[in-house]
Amino acid sequence: MRHLACVLFLVWPFPAAAQELSETFGPAAAEPLVIRSTTDLTAMRPVLENYLAGNPNLRIEYEQWGSNDLYELTATDCAGGIAGADLVISSAVDQMVRLVNDGCAATYRSDQTASLPSELRWRDQLWGISREPAVMVYNAELVPAMDVPRSRFDLLDLLRPETSRYRGRLATYDIETSGLGYLLAFADSLEATTFGGLMESFGRSGAVATCCSAEIIDAVIEGKYLIAYNILGSYALARAEKDPRLGIIAPSDYTLILSRGAMIPRDAAAKALAADFLDYLLxxxxxxxLEKALLLVRLDDDDGSPLELPEAAQSNERLIPLSPTLLIALDRQKRYIFRERWRAAFPNEE
Structure with a gap:
């Protein structure tokens, strides 16, 4: 076990894990269910409260983590046989596949989990619970309608001129600090003929790689950035409902669709409670x-939604499947090469 922990830390040289937020729901004396998740507490709160309305004798301890820190903590618990979380939910599904592959997950099967399509369940140990597009967002007051990029090709055209007003005003996730950012960028590299051109254009135009969803969206609304690329649509939609300055586009060339992965850790203390909550989510x-919380987004049903759907966006959905193919993204050599390419495009990350 000590050897496994050593290998994990060699591959993932992160600083000490740091929890972002936590909140307890339900009576203090009730049986606890510990959930560690990358999902913003504000988004999950109504989902948790809805579940607890039917389970008044349960206490949920919800912890919000960054994806890399959550992976590090879960892997450490696994290596040490520690009963940490009862349920782990992460948007960095490549890391979740790695945890399952390393023997860190408990097996569970029910009618609800069995009803999931094969792309959203693996080994009866990892399940996709959400449906969230990766989108482009823009400042609707500062970006003229004729400039709004409907596809990656449009974005390339927008950044190409030396005199482009978008130089230094485009942002995306920093793959060094965001497991989700790395996953989306890697998925792009497998899907897009435009990926090389995007990296070159981002570097040439002074695009900014930074953290995190809320901060990037705030900066677009405030006008610090005019456009942001590969932002998780659930967070963007929640903000756009309150602020019309935020415009959202599902790219028409293809739209990546993420399903957050849920896993019951092998050494969880309350596996039965975790399984019941998982069945509820499904x-x-x-x-x-989840749909009310905008964690389930349907591109074929956007009535009243601020999400703009250019022609062909729906038919060009690209689901990121929960499968061993995601382990390619975590191969040490491939990750090194990919990060070096990224650093060349973003030499001055924020």
Missing amino acids: SRAGREA
Whole structure:
């Protein structure tokens, strides 16, 4: 076990894990269910409250983590046989596949989990619970309608001129600090003929790689950045509902679709409670709660939504599947090469 921990830390040289937020729901004396997740607490709160309305004798301890820190902590717990979280939910599904592959997950099967398509379940140990597009966002007051990029090709055209007003005003996730950012960028590299051109254009135009969803969206609304690329649509939609200055586009060339991965750790203390909550998330009531929380986004049903759907966006969806193919993204040599290419494009990351 000590050897496994050593290998993990050699591959993932992160600083000490740091929790972002935490909150306890339900009576203090009730049986606890510990959930560690990358999902913003504000987005998950109504989902948790809906579940607890039918389970008044349960206490949920919800911890919000960054994806890299959550991976590090979960891997450390696994290596030490520690009963940490009862359920782990992460948007960095490549890291979740790695944890399952390393024997860190418990097996569970129910009618609800069995009803998931094969792309959203693996080994009866990892399940996709959400449906969130990766989008482009822009400042609707400062970006003229004729400049709004409907595809990656449009974005390239926008950044190409030496005199482009978007030089230094485009942002995306920093793959060094964001596991989600790395996953989306790597998925782009496999899907897009435009990826090389985007990297070159980002570097030439002084694009900014930074953290995190809320900060990037705030900066676009405030006008520090005019456009942001590969932002998780659930967070963008929640903000756009409150602030019309934020415009959102599902790229028409293809739109990546992420499903957050849920895993019951092998050494969890409350596996039965975790399994019940997982079944709730996959039930009709849970799906409705997730949809209201904008964690289930349907590109074929955008009535009243601020999400703009250019022609062909729906038909060009690209689901990121929960499968061993994601382990390619975590191969040490491939990750090194990919990061070096990224650093060349973003030499002055924020």
